[in-house]
Amino acid sequence: xxxxxxxxxxxxxxxxxxxxxxxxxxxxxxxxxxxxxxxxxxxxxxxxxxxxxxxxxxxxxxxxxxxxxxxxxxxxxxxxxxxxxxxxxxxxxxxxxxxxxxxxxxxxxxxxxxxxxxxxxxxxxxxxxxxxxxxxxxxxxxxxxxxxxxxxxxxxxxxxxxxxxxxxxxxxxx
Amino acid sequence: xxxxxxxxxxxxxxxxxxxxxxxxxxxxxxxxxxxxxxxxxxxxxxxxxxxxxxxxxxxxxxxxxxxxxxxxxxxxxxxxxxxxxxxxxxxxxxxxxxxxxxxxxxxxxxxxxxxxxxxxxxxxxxxxxxxxxxxxxxxxxxxxxxxxxxxxxxxxxxxxxxxxxxxxxxxxxxxxxxxxxxxxxxxxxxxxxxxxxxxxxxxxxxxxxxxxxxxxxxxxxxxxxxxxxxxxxxxxxxxxxxxxxxxxxxxxxxxxxxxxxxxxxxxxxxxxxxxxxxxxxxxxxxxxxxxxxxxxxxxxxxxx
Numbered sequence: 001x002x003x004x005x006x007x008x009x010x011x012x013x014x015x016x017x018x019x020x021x022x023x024x025x026x027x028x029x030x031x032x033x034x035x036x037x038x039x040x041x042x043x044x045x046x047x048x049x050x051x052x053x054x055x056x057x058x059x060x061x062x063x064x065x066x067x068x069x070x071x072x073x074x075x076x077x078x079x080x081x082x083x084x085x086x087x088x089x090x091x092x093x094x095x096x097x098x099x100x101x102x103x104x105x106x107x108x109x110x111x112x113x114x115x116x117x118x119x120x121x122x123x124x125x126x127x128x129x130x131x132x133x134x135x136x137x138x139x140x141x142x143x144x145x146x147x148x149x150x151x152x153x154x155x156x157x158x159x160x161x162x163x164x165x166x167x168x169x170x171x172x173x174x
Numbered sequence: 175x176x177x178x179x180x181x182x183x184x185x186x187x188x189x190x191x192x193x194x195x196x197x198x199x200x201x202x203x204x205x206x207x208x209x210x211x212x213x214x215x216x217x218x219x220x221x222x223x224x225x226x227x228x229x230x231x232x233x234x235x236x237x238x239x240x241x242x243x244x245x246x247x248x249x250x251x252x253x254x255x256x257x258x259x260x261x262x263x264x265x266x267x268x269x270x271x272x273x274x275x276x277x278x279x280x281x282x283x284x285x286x287x288x289x290x291x292x293x294x295x296x297x298x299x300x301x302x303x304x305x306x307x308x309x310x311x312x313x314x315x316x317x318x319x320x321x322x323x324x325x326x327x328x329x330x331x332x333x334x335x336x337x338x339x340x341x342x343x344x345x346x347x348x349x350x351x352x353x354x355x356x357x358x359x360x361x362x363x364x365x366x367x368x369x370x371x372x373x374x375x376x377x378x379x380x381x382x383x384x385x386x387x388x389x390x391x392x393x394x395x396x397x398x399x400x401x402x403x404x405x406x407x408x409x410x411x412x413x414x415x416x417x418x419x420x421x422x423x424x425x426x427x428x429x430x431x432x433x434x435x436x437x438x439x440x441x442x443x444x445x446x447x448x449x450x451x452x453x454x455x456x457x458x459x460x461x462x463x464x465x466x467x468x469x470x471x472x473x474x475x476x477x478x
Binding site: 047051052053054055081082084085086087088089121122123124125126128129 | 187188191235236238239240242243244245246247248250253281282283
């Protein structure tokens with residue numbers, strides 16, 4: 001009987017934890033995507049008005065962004081751009097995005113949108129370059145908004161659903 | 175003649191990745207990339223055609239990506255002028271489709287041809303003319319030669335000697351108007367070539383404006399310019415001479431007589447203005463000094 005009760009408690013706690021963890025991951029993912037959104041806005045401004053090198057733009061973004069994951073992303077990306085071993089921008093960008101996929105719990109759909117920055121053709125003037133990044137930013141905004149609504153809808157379901165499922169299983173066990 | 179310094183490491187880095195292991199850039203002077211044509215590397219003595227390295231448009235884009243440090247948008251003015259200078263002092267000439275507005279080149283796009291000119295400074299190449307320059311005191315001096323004979327290379331070495339001091343003479347404050355980024359080869363404002371410890375450089379600036387700015391701001395004793403040829407250049411030079419600066423410049427001409435036939439220059443080459451002339455040719459080697467003339471003291475020194 002004690003074992004059953006312990007098992008039941010374990011299942012209840014586990015299911016509740018799973019629900020909370022799912023919400024936590026979605027929130028981390030959302031925060032990262034919103035930080036990337038902010039970074040793209042910064043990038044547009046830097047390109048349009050400052051005309052400075054891309055590596056320096058990334059360093060400025062890293063200094064301005066609060067989100068730890070995205071800040072580290074831009075710091076490391078700037079280091080890659082300044083590295084003596086030159087590789088294509090698109091390759092470097094996609095590689096770094098995939099590196100932060102795990103940390104930020106990004107999905108394949110998130111990666112696809114973020115990778116669009118790497119695929120932007122290099123423009124001969126800052127305004128055109130900024131505009132292209134703006135288009136990716138718009139796409140990301142819509143995606144992030146959909147995710148935010150999804151989180152709101154699923155928050156209660158995940159938090160309480162986990163506990164309810166746990167109670168149900170406990171009743172079955174007992 | 176002098177010690178040639180090559181900086182080719184940077185050149186390998188800006189080549190498209192797929193070519194880096196297949197091309198030898200030792201002793202290269204120019205690298206030519208043309209869409210749908212093989213990569214060509216030129217040295218002083220030979221031309222190497224890499225038929226297994228056919229350039230595609232993507233290769234040009236990749237090369238420009240690396241050369242511009244992933245920031246081609248920041249080089250719009252350079253692209254418009256037809257070249258950009260990278261670390262190491264190498265110049266990349268670009269050629270593509272031009273957009274004209276008000277009869278001026280507004281922009282170049284669809285770049286399909288690159289000419290990478292390998293920087294090489296020959297340290298000590300002006301040693302043989304320094305005595306002539308200092309003889310009787312420093313005077314306004316012109317270096318004359320046909321294109322490609324080493325005027326800029328000798329001018330650069332003269333600047334270094336004048337700046338650092340040479341043969342017991344004290345160093346002078348030298349200011350350089352580097353209109354085409356060929357003398358100092360500045361990259362992000364930093365000269366990639368040795369310029370001397372007392373040298374200031376204004377990069378990518380028309381000579382007339384550059385001379386006026388330098389005289390006002392940097393208090394130079396000597397001003398050096400490359401390729402004097404227009405009426406505005408001549409006017410600015412006369413202005414600078416009147417402020418007391420010693421002028422050293424280069425001119426496209428095969429001889430003093432030919433330079434004097436140029437209506438823009440004939441009034442400059444006289445005992446009261448540019449009284450010293452150094453004439454180069456490439457009969458023996460690039461940068462060979464054919465003769466030096468001191469118009470004030472009516473001296474001519476042959477075959478130094």
